[in-house]
Amino acid sequence: MPQTIAFTKGHGTGNDFVIVPDPDGALDLTDDQVAVLCDRRFGIGGDGILRVVRADAIEEGRELAASTSSGAFEWFMDYRNADGSKAEMCGNGVRVFVRYLVDVGWADVDGAPLAIGTRAGVKTVTRSNGILGEKGFEVDLGAFTVDESEVLVRTRGGGAPRPGVGIDVGNPHVVVALPDETELEGLDLAAQPLLQPEPPLGANVEFVVPSDPLVREGVGSIRMRVFERGVGETLSCGTGVAAAALAVRHWAGPAAPDHWVVEVPGGTLGVRMPQVGDERHVLLSGPATLVYTGEVTLA
Template sequence: MPRIEFTKVEVLGNDLLVIVDPEDAQQLASPDIARLCDRHLGVGADGVVRMLRSARIPEGQRVLETAPEAEWFMDYATSTGATEAFSANGLRAMARVLTDSDLVELPSGETLAIATRVGVKDVQRNSTGGFQTDLGRWRLAGGEPLVSARGIAVARPGLGIEVGLPHVVVALSSEEELEELDLREPPEVDPPHPAGLTVAFVVPGDPLVKNGVGQLRMRVYERELGETRSSGTAASAVALAVRHWAGEGAPHHWRVEAPGGALQVRMFPTEEGEHLGQAGPAEIVFSGSINI
């Protein structure tokens, strides 16, 4: 295996290793990815984003058939080495590396199309120096399973929501209950999801709406990985769930705070149905190289 060059990017407490591999020359096996992400034996990260030309892999070629502008493809794997459809935080990390390394130009107001295993995700710069992304359509999926977790005396009903990845959202009654959650062990979901679920616990702000923007706090147990300081898809799921529970008159713009920081989430209409938008930072920590 040749030496791997990477850039470590921090996105609201998540850290991702971004590898520029336009020709698909550095295919990494799951054990290699897990070692890279190991915080004692490797560089340390929550996942790996490998950026390659869409034309170089079958998944990317299929996207190009309907979206020829999606030149770059996100090949994403979690710290366990498991391939995932995409990462919402990873989109901003990828955009940061692509633009800072001058691989693409992204003037204000223009759009960068990134191909993923679940279609095209559009990215733009935002006014605060980060990026805003269009995560596409969402759907209610998975019903209302019961969720048990350490620190919660009684199992709570959740709401299944899919935003490219499956989630279940559980509402808690207070900030204290959110703080007392013990997420060192995975929450139990009944009935279980065959592919596993990311479980997000949410508390509405007081007031719920401030200056037209919904205010939420969350903690997240990401499937197979444990508690995470931030999750872009989970932030979208909790905003959708609370809007669903709040009913008519609920806002379409939300501020979702996690231990790593806050993301802006909005819902907006398109010709094909409602889409999810998201805005937040992505900062380069350092670049380096390592032998696997």
């Protein structure tokens, strides 16, 4: 029997999502259903789906709660890419997820940081004016790793492959530096970039160009485009923004700043890398917008 469900459309700097409230975990969306909902011609349209489910109503949430020492969390972000595949984390998505929880009255982020369960662990979110003063949210993506083993990246029509650096911020990325904005704007990202060697779980691929000057008043600045695995090119990728800033900071050396602004086709996001205990974390800040709500019948 066809099933009618409620949804909300939201986005973070143009990285858009179909938000599906399912607090009790009653829905079991197939990969095909997710793909149709995200289809921009035959469905609602989006880069992915955010299923809003209580942690104790989804197996991955229960397992995370049993294994983590990060404290209690009520909500789990079941994020699926536009092709239906599961993803570990989404930096823009978690801010939109929190915006939804706050707007419908299911959570409060003003009294204390809000903990959200994800497949990449528990992430804490606070209200933030961001590096640029924009109103929105900031998410602590946690610790990160830099893999200096070289990955070669080839794009369609892009000539010789370019070296990239692996950055893991809870999900995998490969970041490639380009010499100028002309090459960045001319990239053909309609086809998936080829990685050699191919990471076991694939990777999002970011292409970055440093601003001139790279650092102004203690804040670094770069431009970026991204191809997201399971989606394609998107207007923005939150974890990709964090990965790109981390890669450029890594290349720039120990004198590089810990605060960055990253321009993507959908807007601008802030990144900072504070010391948290014995680890350095990466935090992402930016806006989160809810656009409209409706109902859709699943075939």
